[in-house]
Amino acid sequence: MTEQTTRPNPHRDDEDDHPDVVVSVGTDHHAFDRLVRWIDDYARRHPDLSILVQYGHGSAPERASGVPFLPGDELTEAMRHARVVVAHGGPGTITQARSAGRMPIVVARDPELEEHVDDHQLLFVERMEGAGRIRGCSTAQQLHTFIDKALASPEDFRVAPETDGGAERAALRAGELIDLVTDGATTEPVTPTAVVDDTWPEVTVVVPTRGRPELLRRTLRAVAEQDYPGRVTTIVVFDNDRPDPSLALDEGERRVEVMTNTQTPGLAGARNTGVLAAVTDLVAFCDDDDTWLPDKLRAQVEIMRSEPGTDMVCCGIRVVYDKVESERVLDRTSVSFGDLLGSRLTELHPSTFLIRRSAMVDGCGAVSEEIPGSYAEDYELLLRLARRGPIRNIPEAGVRVLWHRKSFFAERWQTISTALRWLLRRYPEFRLVPRGYARITGQIAFAEASAGRRGRALRWIGTTLRARPAEGRAYLAFLVICGVPPGWILRILHLRGKGV
Template sequence: MRVSVVIPVFNGMPHIPEAIDSVLRQRHDDLEVLVIDDGSNDGTRKAVSAYGAPVVLLSTDAPRSGPAAARNVGLRAATGDLIAFLDADDVWLGNKLAEQVAYMSGHPEVGLVSTNSRYWRPRPDGTYPSPDEAAAWADASAVSGDGGLSGWLYYEILLKPSTVWTSTVLMHRWLLDKVGLFNESLRLGQDYDYWLRASRHTPIHRLPGCHALYRQHEDNSTGRPRPVNFELQIFDSAMRRWGRLGPDGRSVPRNAVRERYHRLNFRMGYHHYWRGDPGVAMRSFAAALRWRPHAPKTWAYLMASSAKRIKRGGASAGLETRAE
């Protein structure tokens, strides 16, 4: 079966060659690697073009269209029976593709197979261990655990987006036909939205063992938070569209739904309290309290953010510097 690998990229140097090389090392002959450039200006296009077949360089219609638009360009161009995804700064390990293809050949009813993955952190000097070095200690730092977690996973994905990590996914074309393309209106969380939609149409199986590395950057947790809570939007949309009941008949407990709403709002408020807009923080904490009215920590942050909004700089003393 032909496999199409979809890799969106924007200013992917120096990491994009490692990502492509990790795909080309896979033991699968019928392969196309679709790298979709989203307006890079750092040499990415030159580096990708140098590979030649089976690597194909594509472009989004407009620069900085976002990863959803880039992936959709790749999905429209893909000719494979199976479709895989990889982010431009991550890598695959071992025989990931061969193991997934073999598994899907033996389980034609399964439309999507993922794997475990691990964090790939830089050394103190900012350089990264080689993928082979990182793979040797990969089991120590999980991104997605529960190796072998399989079944109708709407319940699990709804409550924990990292249940399916995009750079490990291999899916059937028939699932693409059912689910459609990524939602380009979402600037973040497009993959969470996509795997939720996929979970309504197919069982999802995860192979045990670490088959991919998720590169961590020093700036992953810095910068001003966004004004829109995309994860909350996606979760709320799923609840309105499908509710708590999964295709397998399992129902997410009401308390778990309330707690998820509370945490999503609290997290948004927390990030804005410390690094963003205290007005957004105040509204987010107020929304969180609608789901857990007796949460003392949330009340404390609501009052502090209200004061901070007025004073623009005060009222932060004594609060924990760690989100729930």
């Protein structure tokens, strides 16, 4: 990457012309294109601002001015004169910004997006934010909001360099912190040493798994590191796969049990195996390729404690696909059966489910093992639980959901079509809600078209348009019939955090 590939940088031609916003991704050999893309989006909406991005080994910005690297003294000088400083989660860059008198807005590099070799920036930024030394953010919306605040109230984003005791001392403190958060870090689940508060109910987390050992260990680690005062037992259920006994933890307050699926093979049977083995009233689900954010469980259990009549609590998600992260949060606190007939509400992802075990075992029943291939078993469970009473929702993201080609239902078109037709037969109420009925028939049309069954796809397209002419899935299915690859369509949708 050379400077000749970038847009001209007008801010370096005139010593008195300094950029309003300075962004630094550091010198790590991994690209940090996500941050550059977020800044470009902000630059498009604010053409009056001058923005300089030091973008390192990644792609140059399209709208903001960019330079791959800057000498340290030039970058410090630019930070000192900037109205806003945005940085990656490197201790050196954060210290540099504070030594320039700026409270940096920080976005940590994420190893899941191949932005770093490990998660030490995520841990470091979390602790620095807790100490009030940075403004941390993890979504484009948060970043843009912080930049707006810094421009509107610059005094809130200024620090006195002398209070840090100089750059050298700040760097030493940063090094101590980074040693603290990375000391002994492994891919194994960890057991926190915090004292458990027995007034908080114990929770059982059911994690079905098959053939994803590395992702599974990351999932277990996120559960173990929950900021939750009570005990947590995780039951890992291996479905059509050899169990790994090394995952089991019998001591501490974050226990892990390992077992095989004793019910119907598939996702539904694996979930039920864990639910039936649980001895706690509260049961949570988490897929083996997803990770909980630290305060997810505490926030949900707080609702369960204060609302004894609530059977289920969900929350929002952050969808990660092909190095792009999108936030999906449902802007409501209660969801009814009618709401779910009208829309799947994909924000209510199974990895966000916290359920009273009695509501399933002694109430509406366990996860349906009749659904072909276990496809949409989570949605069907939502429908049954919503019939008992409204489902509570926390309108904040609590889970990072990884979408990838190894997902259980990726391109299993026949299974998807069969399962959705089963759902329509089981819930005739869909015909009373044209929008919801057309959504499902449109999904069936897309699946049939993707499977190459043109005649069936055309019939389902017709059914969809008769129910709701504006249903976009019918037109997507028609594009597939005309030769557009379904994978291309799915990729465009997934990059926006959406699906068919």
